[in-house]
Amino acid sequence: MAKSRTTHSVLLGPGDMVTKWPGIGETRALELENLGVKTFEDLLGLWPHRHEDRSVITPLWMVQDGESVTVQGIIQSAHYDPVKKILRVQIQEGHASLTAIFFHASWLKRQFEPGYKAIFSGKAERRGHQLSMAHPDFQVMTEDREPLLGLVPIYPLSGSLKQVFMQRLMRDIVPRFAPQLSDPLPRPIQEQEGLISRPEAILHQHFPPNALALEASRKRLVFDEFLRIALAVLLMHQVDPHVPGMVQKPDGPLVQRFLASLPFSLTEGQKKAWDEIQHDLRQPTPMARLLQGDVGSGKTVIAILTMLAAVDAGHQAAFMAPTELLAEQQWLVLQNFLRPLGLSVALLTGKDRHADTYREALKTGSILLVVGTQALIGDRVEFKRLGVVVVDEQHRFGVKQRARLSLKGEYPDMLVMTATPIPRTLALTVYGDLQVSEVRGLPPGRKPVETIHLSHKDRRIAYQRVMAAVKRGEQAYVVCPLVGGDDEETQAKAAVDLAEGMKKIPGWRIGLLHGKMHSKDKTRIMEQFRQGDIDVLVATTIVEVGVDVPNATMMVIEEADRFGLAQLHQLRGRVGRGPKPATCFLIADPKTDQARERLEAMVRFHEGLKLAEEDLRLRGPGEILGMRQHGLTGFQLAHPLKDLDLLQRARGVAREIVRSDPQLVQPEHQALRTWVLDAMDDGIPSQVLH
Numbered sequence: 001m002a003k004s005r006t007t008h009s010v011l012l013g014p015g016d017m018v019t020k021w022p023g024i025g026e027t028r029a030l031e032l033e034n035l036g037v038k039t040f041e042d043l044l045g046l047w048p049h050r051h052e053d054r055s056v057i058t059p060l061w062m063v064q065d066g067e068s069v070t071v072q073g074i075i076q077s078a079h080y081d082p083v084k085k086i087l088r089v090q091i092q093e094g095h096a097s098l099t100a101i102f103f104h105a106s107w108l109k110r111q112f113e114p115g116y117k118a119i120f121s122g123k124a125e126r127r128g129h130q131l132s133m134a135h136p137d138f139q140v141m142t143e144d145r146e147p148l149l150g151l152v153p154i155y156p157l158s159g160s161l162k163q164v165f166m167q168r169l170m171r172d173i174v175p176r177f178a179p180q181l182s183d184p185l186p187r188p189i190q191e192q193e194g195l196i197s198r199p200e201a202i203l204h205q206h207f208p209p210n211a212l213a214l215e216a217s218r219k220r221l222v223f224d225e226f227l228r229i230a231l232a233v234l235l236m237h238q239v240d241p242h243v244p245g246m247v248q249k250p251d252g253p254l255v256q257r258f259l260a261s262l263p264f265s266l267t268e269g270q271k272k273a274w275d276e277i278q279h280d281l282r283q284p285t286p287m288a289r290l291l292q293g294d295v296g297s298g299k300t301v302i303a304i305l306t307m308l309a310a311v312d313a314g315h316q317a318a319f320m321a322p323t324e325l326l327a328e329q330q331w332l333v334l335q336n337f338l339r340p341l342g343l344s345v346a347l348l349t350g351k352d353r354h355a356d357t358y359r360e361a362l363k364t365g366s367i368l369l370v371v372g373t374q375a376l377i378g379d380r381v382e383f384k385r386l387g388v389v390v391v392d393e394q395h396r397f398g399v400k401q402r403a404r405l406s407l408k409g410e411y412p413d414m415l416v417m418t419a420t421p422i423p424r425t426l427a428l429t430v431y432g433d434l435q436v437s438e439v440r441g442l443p444p445g446r447k448p449v450e451t452i453h454l455s456h457k458d459r460r461i462a463y464q465r466v467m468a469a470v471k472r473g474e475q476a477y478v479v480c481p482l483v484g485g486d487d488e489e490t491q492a493k494a495a496v497d498l499a500e501g502m503k504k505i506p507g508w509r510i511g512l513l514h515g516k517m518h519s520k521d522k523t524r525i526m527e528q529f530r531q532g533d534i535d536v537l538v539a540t541t542i543v544e545v546g547v548d549v550p551n552a553t554m555m556v557i558e559e560a561d562r563f564g565l566a567q568l569h570q571l572r573g574r575v576g577r578g579p580k581p582a583t584c585f586l587i588a589d590p591k592t593d594q595a596r597e598r599l600e601a602m603v604r605f606h607e608g609l610k611l612a613e614e615d616l617r618l619r620g621p622g623e624i625l626g627m628r629q630h631g632l633t634g635f636q637l638a639h640p641l642k643d644l645d646l647l648q649r650a651r652g653v654a655r656e657i658v659r660s661d662p663q664l665v666q667p668e669h670q671a672l673r674t675w676v677l678d679a680m681d682d683g684i685p686s687q688v689l690h
Contacts, residue, residue: 315387
């Protein structure tokens with residue numbers, strides 16, 4: 001470490017801001033913040049995305065053309081050509097030499113002082129006796145700096161940050177601050193699981209002495225990621241054993257009348273899921289169940305049965321959807337289903353002009369069934385006796401939001417649903433102690449949607465097929481591309497432009513739906529489409545879930561390579577909901593291998609669970625699970641499929657810890673409690689940890 005830094009940073013600790021470190025000014029601080037780094041502890045957790053093996057230095061005379069190597073030599077010269085904007089740095093080793101070439105990097109010249117040793121890593125190019133390397137990673141050896149060799153970390157970058165700066169910064173920071181961190185995991189658990197200490201794991205994740213040390217480091221840090229999330233979720237799902245839950249009536253008269261009113265019989269998958277839920281509803285302990293079912297598998301019917309069981313028992317039931325449009329759609333669906341029973345359903349959203357009236361009616365108990373958005377968990381909403389909570393599209397809500405809604409009643413039964421299935425063990429870890437039910441299979445007569453990938457030059461084929469379907473009396477969706485990112489305004493503009501272009505072609509009636517429209521207009525357009533007054537609905541991704549129009553048989557997704565697999569599968573699920581064959585066209589010229597693989601998976605697979613596993617395989621856990629919505633920091637090193645064994649072990653340890661110490665108040669768990677609470681973006685509702 002440079003002497004000048006020691007005097008300035010002797011009193012710094014891991015929690016201090018990185019701006020206190022020499023060399024980190026306002027610009028670099030903002031660029032580091034873009035990487036999620038504000039404090040030195042944040043910096044310690046900025047893991048390298050890979051390590052390059054620079055343990056072997058190849059003599060210059062042995063370097064072959066096209067070889068990726070690490071070489072060294074004495075700097076002979078550093079010349080910048082202002083016309084061509086090229087910096088050439090020549091090093092020499094014995095009789096051999098190499099020229100490193102840097103484009104638009106005049107500022108680098110002062111770092112290459114002749115006479116010092118330099119180490120370059122990169123791909124070499126040999127033309128005759130001339131050896132060169134374009135934009136190599138480099139290190140210049142000075143009196144106070146040792147070379148960084150062996151397994152060298154390669155860090156994510158932002159803005160003008162350079163790899164050499166990040167490596168030097170980390171080499172100064174990590175050995176200094178990592179040993180100052182406490183280890184939240186009790187030593188007996190470390191020994192039981194064969195784990196190294198967390199400070200050692202952090203140090204070796206950045207600068208491993210060898211491959212074995214890197215693997216041991218990763219094992220500990222992956223275990224920590226799984227354990228932290230599992231503990232946080234388990235804490236939030238705790239129920240006070242002294243407060244009994246509500247017993248519902250799953251065989252009550254409303255439930256029986258609803259089943260008799262259905263124009264179809266429940267599928268075997270629906271029957272199995274309903275049997276499991278009925279068992280839970282009869283128990284005095286609150287139900288906490290996750291209902292996974294593929295798009296169109298009939299989860300809504302199971303949700304209605306669950307809500308009616310509460311009403312039959314004299315309780316209220318609430319259905320929470322992630323957006324206003326989806327809440328409105330589910331409200332319409334529930335109204336259609338329940339009208340024959342003489343039951344009304346209220347709709348409560350943040351913009352509803354009847355909100356005050358509905359809130360009063362919920363408080364007095366005159367409203368028994370309500371559908372709403374997150375407005376349902378607002379401070380002003382009170383229920384007289386909330387018995388059942390159904391949460392739709394689970395991946396869009398966090399455990400904190402579910403916890404807050406459950407606190408609206410005396411531990412109501414909770415059913416959370418998702419059409420974005422994930423592997424069972426991962427579901428149990430992320431969603432806590434929810435029991436898992438699956439609605440397998442599709443209703444009788446429903447067939448998988450044929451999926452076809454077309455390039456832009458062949459997209460007319462898709463629209464010709466749509467026109468033919470319209471002439472047969474069928475309907476279609478056209479989903480506009482993601483333009484400029486997942487931004488509502490740019491998506492809306494793309495949808496408007498697409499719809500205007502299609503309206504110029506006679507033969508079909510075009511409707512438009514996007515997130516910037518007024519709620520009334522969105523509801524009106526959807527109702528017109530449902531009634532068959534619109535042939536083709538041009539829309540943004542707000543039609544991703546919840547929209548049910550059995551006569552829609554065609555789906556065209558423009559720029560399909562910009563969407564994730566889960567979203568593509570949800571969009572495809574909007575068609576094929578009736579007895580007629582359905583087709584989904586994916587219009588795209590994929591620019592990356594991963595994008596091409598996603599489209600190939602969509603064409604090959606129709607089952608949501610298989611596609612979810614493909615998604616995990618292709619792009620890792622990332623935001624597939626909506627970890628940010630959970631209020632939890634997501635997975636960084638862990639991969640739920642590749643690290644399944646560690647996932648299971650960490651979840652087992654978490655369950656044992658919470659079983660022995662439900663509030664983590666024992667002395668040996670104090671550090672663990674603080675560590676888990678720090679994982680939350682804005683903490684756990686205070687009523688949950690009391």
